[in-house]
Amino acid sequence: MESNGDDSILRDEAVASSNAGIAGETSVVSANLILDRVGEVALALDLDGLSWKLLERLPSDRSDCCGVKRSPSEAAGIRLADIYAVEFIDHALIPESNLSNPARCLLREDSQIYRFIVHGVERSKCHPCRCILGTYVFGHKDQQVCQMWVNVINSCLDQELQRPKNLLVFVHPKSGKGNGRTTWETVSPIFSRAKVHTKVIVTERAGHAFDVMLATTNEELKQYDGVVAVGGDGFFNEILNGFLSSRHKAPYPPAPTDFVQSLGDCGDVLMRNTNIRGGEGHSGTCYTDDTQFLLPKEEFRFGIIPAGSTDAIVICTTGARDPVTSALQIVMGKNVPLDIAQIVRWRTTAESKVEPCVRYAASFAGYGFYGDVITESEKYRWMGPKRYDYAGTKVFLRHRSYEAEVAVLRVNSEETHPAEEGHWRRHFRALRSLNKRQKVICRANCEICTANRDVSSQSKPYSHPGEMGWLSFKGRYLSVGAAIIACRNGRAPDGLVADAHLADGFMHLILIKDCPRAFYLGHLLQLAKRDGDPLNFEFVEHHKTSAFTFRSSGKSSIWNLDGELFQAHQLSAQVFRGLINLFASGPLV
Template sequence: MSGDIQNAVLLSTFQNGKKKIRIILHQGSIVWDNVKPPSEQNSLPIENIIAVQNSYLRGTHPSDEKQFDLNAFTIHYAERGKQAKWLYKSLKLKHSDPLQVASWVKTLQNHLKCFKKRPKHLLLFVNPFGGKRNAMQIYEKYGKDLFRIAGVDVTLNVSQRKDQIKDFLISHCLDMFDSIACVGGDGTVSEIFNGLVLRECKLRGVDPDDINENLPKPRIPVGIIPGGSTDTIAYCLHGTTDPTTAVLQIIFGDSLGLDLVSVYDEHSLLRLYASVLSYGYLGDVAYHSDQYRWMGPHRYDYSGFKKLVMNKGYQGEIAIHSESTKVEEILCRENCNRCESCKKTCDVDCKWHTVSGKFFMVSGANISCACSRSPKGIAPYSHLGDGMLHLVLVKHTSVFNNIRLLLRLSSGGSTIEDLPFVQTYTAREFCFRAVNAKSKWNCDGEVQQQTNIRAKVRCQLLSVLSRGCPLDTPKKSTCCGF
């Protein structure tokens, strides 16, 4: 931010509805309070302002041209609410002196111009098929007006078929856009980053099928407005699946680096994922639940219960590539030091070691995979951008123990890591080889047919529009340590 703008100080008394308020702009914040008691001090950091606009005079006739009210203006801003949510608010201010109004509007707008990373031209994909099939309504209700207020020019693209978003991003010119977002679930987000990375490979002549290649980082940051069934990626980024919060994160333009994991069979890249690659129980649930899509999100409960009772175990051998497999119990929250330090270097010396056995479930979690159904997720200490995934191995055991596992996953209390049949390792890369009976892999909610795979973490390959999950995300406690 340029020095003059940053150092600007303003102090005025405005009319706000029936109240008179004293308002100060100083050191990157505006602070206001009632002139007359009761005192009600509010503080607003400039980076939380969405827009500052002159008000319009109310015309006497609908055909009258709109005219500015030189004595009034509105500050549109965002405020943190409860449970990681952000709220949209506005402050309408009036003054008898138009010069006072002009000075405030100009100064605040100059401040906002310094936020160069805020999106101006957004390409927004809407998946009308995912979740409750209401992605378009989510955009209309929560996104449209806020983007208009923020001056974001939105180009809408409603997907007509699976993989259309991915194909579009690989082949179309994106020069006119400074940001891309979607209203959809994890599968839709996955289409976006798979498309963007493959596009970048094509542009730069990188062979995506070569596991030893450094995959190129897409130029454009990605915003995620939840509109799916689980919305794990959005939840882990923002700490909530509230759509207004997600829209505001896009408008703020602040981004963080998200690791992506590339998955290969013997010949080629199968896909990249951002949340979890899961074999056994979750793979079976993904495969079978797709037949019951008409049930909406309840299809997971139905298929999940069936597969839980069947209690299948799968023999497999897992090779883990890591410098230390130990999990450090540090949560990934906004301004995460661990992720910040990995921006500079992710290069470390790693060794391979092998684990084999019969498993109920094998999961490579790139993020915690927390969601509203599982407030801590399968890997609570997995970070968004530290270049590592958490490999969670659940041994084949009794149905009773499977129920214990699922109860822990769905409660916000104890994590699954201290269950005796669960082992968690950190890894930069892992290989899986099935022995005898085979399950499917569930890759960000999509079924992957190949069984023997190799997965490699790509440190902070994607820029995502989010300020991160706040520190005080509440943890619901469970009634027992089951």
């Protein structure tokens, strides 16, 4: 390509832009280059990104690199925010079939030019939440011109401070269908291209990631911009608990007075560590053993690359169960806050001593049906994800209910669907067409999740000024479930609670009272249906709350925390608003 003296100008402009980072400036770097599969274009770089304009008319049957036919005057481009990497790929032959006659004249006889690739992120037209890889190959006969473009684009990308540089990656090789290692090998080139350094640990046993996170000091963690889990919800729960167990210090969850009294000698401990007076909320300071690692810490984020059986957290935070989408959102430095529930087990069994044990959950805590399914499924891990269907069918046919006491901290915004005792045939309706709840679904840049988020107050547990005291229940339940997020998955496309939010400081407590098996089947079928309404049954109670307590009337009980077993006869739970941040953008639709 003839430069006509523009090469030196381009180099000077590129160096100036590289030094200034084009931050706060409106300078433009431009030159004529060859765009692979298109032809000669005028390429320009400014604060918004790359743009190019065709300088020659394409034949009527030709299209650009995205498959879109364009006229000579039509411009195209890509935003800087959608570029995740750029790399120089040396010289190579340009297929002459991709060039019209005017462009061929600008090249040497052997049609060899130096090239560089701009790697971008595009949205799938079929699945708007899914990100796909886009590449744009530019060429020039002068190697220095190509290298200048690579340098100046990289300089611009370096100004994107939210993008990670160093990550600690845990790979669960047996997660889901046992494809954790393969999943990482598929997406690892994305991290390499984006120049994100990764320290990869392939776990060798259950609890391996927990032990590593627990043993890692804060000084060591400061070397990383975040931690990435290649696996499922249970694997992420393991990493989360290893991280928080030594760094998150907070008062125990609030509890009604009768719950404290039932704890016996430990009642005084709970009284000293939490505010149990109804209507005043729960207070206290959330801190770590290192004052330089306060939580939440927005610059330190967690990422999840889905390789599990359900991947509910990924689906709710990205909108797609796709490893490439998750990897791209990680390297682009996307950020979304996430509520975390702190679960305190006071007694393991009815006869055991009071020994507080703290665990954390990011998506769900369930008892009864949910605990039985996870317990039964452990016997069939060799089946992979299908074990949940098999175990769920067995537990459903068994149709066991459990006696328990539950207390919920009421708030003004609470929405409840109370159950009515008896008269099941008269009161049962699959759906209520009237008085349905107005659902506000959590999306990217959700106003509910970002409203009233005072950064200075985020070191404290979330407090609701509208707390109205405790509401207690006692009876037989098929299941007790606390959904911190919507919990969307392949078996429940809208989740357990369609309008649950990622960071509003609430969880949704769902109590399924004992009922005939056919009625419970109706509830489960609504969960499995898109646009279903599983909460509109007479035997379903739904409470939007920031805290609850639980006490089993049996000898022992098994809970499901993010897909992990947790035995607890007596427990209390509270939500910490936006306690951690994820490399995710939130679902677009």
